[in-house]
Amino acid sequence: MIVLPTLNGGIKLVIEREQDWDNLKSISDDAAEDFSKRFSLLMDEDSMWDEIVEPELKDQFSSQVEFVEKQVELAFDNSVDDFEEELPEILITEEESKIWYGALNQARLSFEEKFRKEIEDLKETGEIENREVVRALFRNQFYFRFQSQIMDHTMD
Amino acid sequence: MNAVGAPVRKSKSQTREKIAEPWQVVVLDDPVNLMEYVSRTLIRIFGYSREKADVLMMDVHIKGKAIVWSGGRERAEMYVNQLHSAQLHATLEKTK
Numbered sequence: 001m002i003v004l005p006t007l008n009g010g011i012k013l014v015i016e017r018e019q020d021w022d023n024l025k026s027i028s029d030d031a032a033e034d035f036s037k038r039f040s041l042l043m044d045e046d047s048m049w050d051e052i053v054e055p056e057l058k059d060q061f062s063s064q065v066e067f068v069e070k071q072v073e074l075a076f077d078n079s080v081d082d083f084e085e086e087l088p089e090i091l092i093t094e095e096e097s098k099i100w101y102g103a104l105n106q107a108r109l110s111f112e113e114k115f116r117k118e119i120e121d122l123k124e125t126g127e128i129e130n131r132e133v134v135r136a137l138f139r140n141q142f143y144f145r146f147q148s149q150i151m152d153h154t155m156d
Numbered sequence: 157m158n159a160v161g162a163p164v165r166k167s168k169s170q171t172r173e174k175i176a177e178p179w180q181v182v183v184l185d186d187p188v189n190l191m192e193y194v195s196r197t198l199i200r201i202f203g204y205s206r207e208k209a210d211v212l213m214m215d216v217h218i219k220g221k222a223i224v225w226s227g228g229r230e231r232a233e234m235y236v237n238q239l240h241s242a243q244l245h246a247t248l249e250k251t252k
Contacts, residue, residue: 039240042184042247053237060241101193105243108188151192 001142003149009094011153014087021076023142024090028069030139031106033113034058064102071096097154104143104150111140178251179232181225185216186245197242198224201235226251 001023002014015021036058043049071090079088092100112119118133128134183194191213198209202225215222224246225235232248239246 035243039245042245043236044248047233047248053240057240061243102243105188109186109243112187147190147193151190151196 001146003146003153005153006091009154011092011097011150013090013092015075015079015089016087021072023139024072025076026139027072027103027107027143028065030110030136030143031065031068031103033106033110035061035106035109038109061102061106064099065106067096067099068103094154097150101147101150104147107143108140108147111136111143178226179229180223180249180251181232181235181239182221182247182249183212183216183224183239184245184247185220189244191217194244197239197244201238201242223249 001016001020004012004014006012013024015024036054037050039057040050040054043053047053071092075088075090080086115133115136118128118130122128122137128137183198194213194216195206195209198204198212199206202209204212212222212224225232229248236246236248
């Protein structure tokens with residue numbers, strides 16, 4: 001996937017192969033976990049964070065994921081099957097790039113939480129045996145690179 | 157003068173003092189957020205210079221946490237809310 005800056009301050013995703021679609025579609029699955037409680041746990045009871053702020057964060061985080069899921073679905077449905085004929089594109093405005101960044105962050109938070117032990121093992125041994133973890137690791141790298149490119153081109 | 161055994165209620169001025177006690181907004185390290193993103197978020201929320209934001213970001217990265225703001229509780233909670241909204245791990249601590 002190529003990420004290019006647009007004249008209006010946003011970005012354009014150019015989908016080069018099927019794997020890019022798979023990775024983009026995986027964002028919403030990987031980011032499905034609710035992280036709003038994680039932030040409430042950082043606060044004391046006096047703040048009533050779980051009652052006041054947590055529901056707002058939950059809505060905000062889930063709407064980021066839903067937005068990205070819909071934008072990917074729409075672009076996929078409108079794309080031409082044959083990659084040689086025309087490379088599919090997704091246009092993301094500067095404002096939307098923040099939403100994408102948030103959804104990608106949730107996907108990466110989820111990965112860290114789910115595979116913490118496997119990541120530690122990988123650091124020690126340099127090996128991973130579980131195929132699911134390997135696939136998740138590649139997706140996580142994709143998300144990381146994508147986030148870095150969003151940072152490079154937008155969000156100033 | 158309170159009668160012996162009667163419940164002691166905090167006066168309004170005592171409550172106001174509690175709210176006015178200085179609080180610290182603390183950003184905690186996490187394995188996900190990009191360093192550049194942390195710096196930019198501190199600039200956006202607190203209006204810090206790039207230099208100050210980078211120093212605080214490096215404190216978070218190296219020491220595991222950094223005090224990014226001090227002041228009244230109400231405003232501190234507003235900042236923590238904004239940091240959580242940006243998915244940065246942050247909390248409130250009473251200034252010692």
